[in-house]
Amino acid sequence: MDEIYRNLVRLNEEWAEAGLARQVRDPESKYDGGIIHAETGVPSPNHLNTPAVMASWAGAFCNPDSRRYRDPLLLDAFEAAAGFMVNRQHADGTVSLGSTNYNSPPDTAFVVGGLSQVYRLLGTDGWREAEAAAQKVKLFLERTIPALLTGGAHTPNHRWVITAALAQLYEIFSLPELLDRAREWLAEGLDITEDGEWTERSNGIYNAVSNISLYHTARVMNRPELLDYVRRNLRMMIYLVHPDGDVVTDYSGRQDLGQTFDLSNYFLVCRLMAAHDRDPLMASLSDKAASYLSSYREGVNNHPMVGLLLFPSGLDGMGREPLPDTYRKAFNLGHPVREHLRLLEETGHHGKIQHSSMHYAFGFPVVRIREKDTSITMMAQAPSFFALRHGQARLLGVKLSSSFPPGVVPLEELRVEEDRYTFRTVMEKGYSGPIPAEILAGLPAREGASPWYLLPHQHRPVTHLQKHALGVEAVPVTGGWQLRVFSDEREDVFTQLTLVLGQEGTVEGDGVEEFAANRYFLKKGSVTYAAGPDRLEISGGVFDHRLGELRNDAWPPGCKYLHFNLLTPFDHTIELRLL
Template sequence: MIVVKDGIDQPQVSAADAAFVGGLVQAADAYVDALLTADDGGVAALPHRAAMSRLLALATVYTEPGSAHRGAPGLPAAMAACVARLEHLQGPTGLFDGTNLSSPPDSAFTINDACMALEIMDAAKDGGIDDGGAARDGGGADGGLADVRRRLRAVVGRITDALVTGGVHTPNHRWELCAALARIHALQEREGSPRPEISERIGQWLAEGIDQLPDGMYSERSPLYATAVTNPSLLAIADCAGRAELLEHVRGNLAAFLPWFNADGSIESLFSRRQDQWFTFDGESFQLLYRRMANQDGRADFAAAAAWLQQFPLLEPAKALARTRLDPWLGSEFPAAPGVLDGGLPPVMAPDRAELATCGVHRFRKAGNVVTVFGGCDELVPGVVSGLSSNPTFLRLAHGDAVLTDVRLSRSFFDLGPFRSQTVSADPGAGTVRLSEEQRANFYLPLPPEKHRQDGIYALVHEGRFSASMDFGHRPTVEHRLSTAISVHTGGGAGGDVVEVELDFGGADTSFALELTFRPGGELTGVAGPAVVPSGASGGEAFQLTSGTGSYRVGDDAIEFGPGIPADPDNPPLYNPGEAYRYLSGTNATDGVRVYITGRTRGTHRFTLRGRSLS
């Protein structure tokens, strides 16, 4: 399906998918209707990325055959207002300000959209809609797109030097910046004046190599940044700069994500190193990526994923329509039939077992259970900071509509925070994953005489828990240790519907609290409470399982859990995020229906989780 012309791949696409494109046009129209009627203060208050996003949406529907907004007389003025906002926000170097001041990568997001809008408007001009639409309604040249195009092209021109010479501060920024440069270069080629230093700069960034791990994840391990930045950027560089080899990275990443979708359309993000590790990520953003590569490669697995994802609305349909206008692969019919979809995940997205070894995460599907075990947190040497994987949830279980979103383990041990696995080992055939962690804390003895200072002021040192002018490194210590091993067995029970969780402790004798958080909306039985959680912990109400088995039911689906352990005031039912959060009055506590099982770190404790369909 690919032919090579002048050394650059040219698509030979199949027939247009009229149903897909027609639905996208309708969704884009509704999106623009909402933009135009929203009481949000108008364009004057928008940051640069939002202003450009609005301009792209307006330009797309204004020039789209079949759109209710095609040639609408009021849209050129609305687009001109967006350009005026960009002109106002553009600094002396051409860069835009935001959270990151004069930021080349943040500005690149805006310029990528600007180049897309210019390409769409240029094509519309060639097709005769540019000023013709306005002229039909009595407007002159200034009432059409000519002035918008000219001013937006100037915005791009003023920033080009800064993007060529500018820097970045996250891995994905490199590819967003390169995508903007590749689009600028393509724009200049259409105008007959390409600048060679743009291609040279793209080459310098790409020479570093794409930050892709062996299992297909990018180094940030984030579905958010894979779909919003890295994959779209690599596609843009491949298409606009003739770097087809970059598509292999996109293929590898999309293949790696296939088994991690959930029936509700979300995708697992627990292992991410970015902010999406803390929230449920909507997988709709993968739809166009799978569609592109399914059509280009003729892959049935990607076609099945794209077809299944079509049931979930696109969050930015006007931008999706713009991409479809510019990428002929997106608007074409699937070359490989995706098969019959009955609402459930297609088989290629629901294998019995899946793992991402470099992320320390495993998934098992059996007897209606979907079990996710995570032990891939990064070593938090600099503390809990942006760019590290630090979510302490080590287990998730879904059985139909009943979802146990988070299982965490707190221990009262020098305020060092919850269990975060340092090692992961698995026996996938047996459905077993083993996690382990060892925490250490010191008491410090007097300094040796040769280390004394007359002024009594010693080096300010961070010893792992806190900082003080104590010269910790030269003091003898009394060490305390707590080892924790967690084994998750997913094949228990006669029907394979039981998940067994085994906690094995060594070292300090202290309290622990196993926290189970369920997605709201169900009925909880068999537990004590609600009880008020002590101030400084999770906050709010929670429950405790003190004996027998508890159950959480949503419709005809339920998860049973236990056994409980009798309540003891010395083993409080609370989640402690650790001093790294508490010192700043922060928390990483979960949201949902929380149940605690508490005990002491003596020997081994075994618990079971059973997913049941009550119908």
């Protein structure tokens, strides 16, 4: 029994115990058997709540290495929870996420992806006393089939979650139409770049969701080519980890943007892929992820204990290739972003999609630089274009805001030339002329008011179209980095460069003014940001205007903000020294 497995057995027992403390046991309650959600206080059948606890219980009482092996107390709790799942299942076979997504096929698929494994695990143990509970789980699964054969998705990753659920239902019920539906989803093609980035650019959450889903789809449907997409992303993730183990979330297209996530939800898929490929580097990444399992917060579809019990993936005897801690890597430089955006007009949806997002940032370049305890991220088409961690000192982002058009400026172009990284963007803003008479003549006649929203604005000619260019040049220098920001010759455009700093640090300097809580102008000179033993000296203060914020600007919550106020035209350099 290896150390990682022993630790996981212990952790799973702790998760099982914690679940018992939150279970509702009241026959008069509609929530009987459910697990109280820590945030809402309401039991939920979603994949992060009751089913996830059920997986921990099964992972304990089905495991001969666990102290709770064949524990009747856990089995009783499990059976009550299975009853809750059946009772809270909607008539159409779905469940609701709870926070949103009601009668949701994709959220049902998340649950199915895990409970199908739990059901199979119960069957492998041969404990007769668990048969009644297993049948309740099977009933729940069977009732989901109509919804998953007909239901749709919201997001790119939902397609692969549903596909994995259909495949794993096929393992139990052997209905060919389940695989037919899975093939319909797979026929859309995989939404990943050559360098391994998924559409949602979500290193904290949805990468791992897509990866584990495609692993099971490939396994059941005998589609080994699907594993190549998993490999690509995991190979990319090797370079998207900060020295403290946090994954890079600085440019995510989902809710993990700028939030703190570790590698724990990558543990299972890394281990499975390491065993499948006999890959010593992936084994090292799996070991690294295992060290964060105590903070595991993934759902039943990616449960580490159930996954190891059902899909043995021993790595004993396999060597380990050390994970790199010094590198410079650029991703997606060759991805045809411009060509894809050009083709957008030909798709016919005109950038409108119901219940989801277009994710236009997919495939834009990302640069990662690691020098031992210093970690740097640069990214195009993101709210922030530069982030740096130096030990405990965290520069969480650097962003540009402008009054042309008002708001945060996503820098669309990133060029890499040796040690020089250049961002550029050209913004446009024009005015709309009157709707042509021939278009108005074809509209239905209206009496009284002419509502603005009923006018065919798409036919207005553009007048006085204006353009404005901004750029940034990032260059490493001895002991730190220089960021040069520059504009075209247009005059008097209010611009603000903002450094987003970790809340835990302190800001001190002669040229700094705190004009609101945790918000500072660096009017001149330099300032020191310190966190623990680590410091950043930030120089190049400028105060060309007095505005504390520009229209339509936004800042991530819970940080400190250091502002440099610029007025076009400008060519200004700030320096970051690592102390």
